[in-house]
Amino acid sequence: MLRKVIKIDEDKCNGCELCVSACHEGAIGMVDGKAKLLRDDYCDGLGDCLPVCPTEAITFEEREADPYKQPETLDCGCPGTNSKTLKHESKSESTVFTTTQLNQWPVQIRLVPQQAPYFKNANLLVAADCAAYAYGNFHNDFMKNRITLIGCPKLDDVDYSEKLTNILKLNDIKSITVVRMEVPCCGGIENAVKTALKNSGKLIPWQIVVISTDGKILV
Numbered sequence: 606m607l608r609k610v611i612k613i614d615e616d617k618c619n620g621c622e623l624c625v626s627a628c629h630e631g632a633i634g635m636v637d638g639k640a641k642l643l644r645d646d647y648c649d650g651l652g653d654c655l656p657v658c659p660t661e662a663i664t665f666e667e668r669e670a671d672p673y674k675q676p677e678t679l680d681c682g683c684p685g686t687n688s689k690t691l692k693h694e695s696k697s698e699s700t701v702f703t704t705t706q707l708n709q710w711p712v713q714i715r716l717v718p719q720q721a722p723y724f725k726n727a728n729l730l731v732a733a734d735c736a737a738y739a740y741g742n743f744h745n746d747f748m749k750n751r752i753t754l755i756g757c758p759k760l761d762d763v764d765y766s767e768k769l770t771n772i773l774k775l776n777d778i779k780s781i782t783v784v785r786m787e788v789p790c791c792g793g794i795e796n797a798v799k800t801a802l803k804n805s806g807k808l809i810p811w812q813i814v815v816i817s818t819d820g821k822i823l824v
Contacts, residue, residue, distance in 0.1 A: 609650040610670045615639045617662035621718055624654035624663060626711050646671035657710075659718060706748040714756040714765050717772075724776035727752040731769070731798050732784040733791045739820045740784075747784055747814070758793025765794065769801035773809065781811040787823055 613624075613633075620638045632647035633640055633654060640662070642648060650673070655663050709723045714731075730751040737743040737755070756765055772778070783798050785791035795813055802809060815824040 606670065606672055607667060608670055608673070609665050609667050610645055610648040611642055611650075611652065611654060612664050612666040613640050613642055614662045614664070615641070617660045619660050619662075621659060622716060623657040623659070623711065623718070626716075627654045627657045629653060646674045649673050659721070704744075706744040706750075707753060708748075708750075709752055712753050712755050714754050714768055715761060715763065717754055717768075719768065719771040720775040723752055724772065724778065726777050726779055729772075729778050729781045730754065730784065731756075731781060731794065733757060733786050733794050735786050735791075736784045736816050739786060739818065740816050740822070741820060743784075747782065751782065756794060757790075758797065759790040765797035766800035766804070769797055770804040773801055773805035773807055778807075778809055781809055782814065783811065784814045784816065787815050787817050 611632075618639045620635070620640070622635060622640070624640050625633050625635060630647045630649055632642060632644050632649075634643045635641070636643075648670070650665070652663075652665060655665075709721070711717055728751045730747055730753045732743075732747065732753065732755050734755040734757050736747075740746070754769075758765065781798060781802070783795055785795050798811065802811060813824065814822060817823050
């Protein structure tokens with residue numbers, strides 16, 4: 606059938622994977638470092654991927670394509686993860702939902718671009734990913750009005766300081782809050798921020814918050 610789907614210019618694609626994360630239908634994937642429309646029938650033609658593309662490599666085209674089909678499984682878009690079936694469960698009227706305070710996507714330090722509009726005059730939160738699970742009110746107490754970057758220096762086995770240094774150099778960051786767990790391995794994320802601050806050559810206010818393994822603020 607003739608319908609509107611996205612078109613990706615691979616020559617313009619820089620492989621940032623932002624469109625993969627933005628596509629809630631799982632229609633886009635990465636092939637040889639380039640974004641690619643993998644399933645015509647999963648593309649709903651709404652274009653959630655267009656505004657996140659930093660190189661304007663994605664446009665619409667009207668052509669013969671398979672009819673849109675609601676996918677049974679969706680991929681989170683993160684490298685190395687498998688698709689999981691999404692199930693919608695009814696909630697009781699008494700269920701209380703916390704409003705998300707997430708202000709951008711992606712949030713993983715390894716995936717976030719080094720320069721983006723949301724970094725302008727941003728209060729930056731650099732957090733160990735475990736902290737959000739340990740501290741119950743993480744969204745309201747730490748993520749609210751901040752741009753969030755998360756990582757695990759032990760599991761990622763990478764030095765974040767170079768990426769963070771570039772983010773600080775290329776953007777106008779107002780402040781940095783580091784939230785880490787009390788465990789020794791979390792010292793890596795604190796040291797990466799300190800190194801980035803030193804290497805950036807900028808005077809940016811910063812603070813460290815330490816969370817205990819039972820979910821309390823220690824420092």
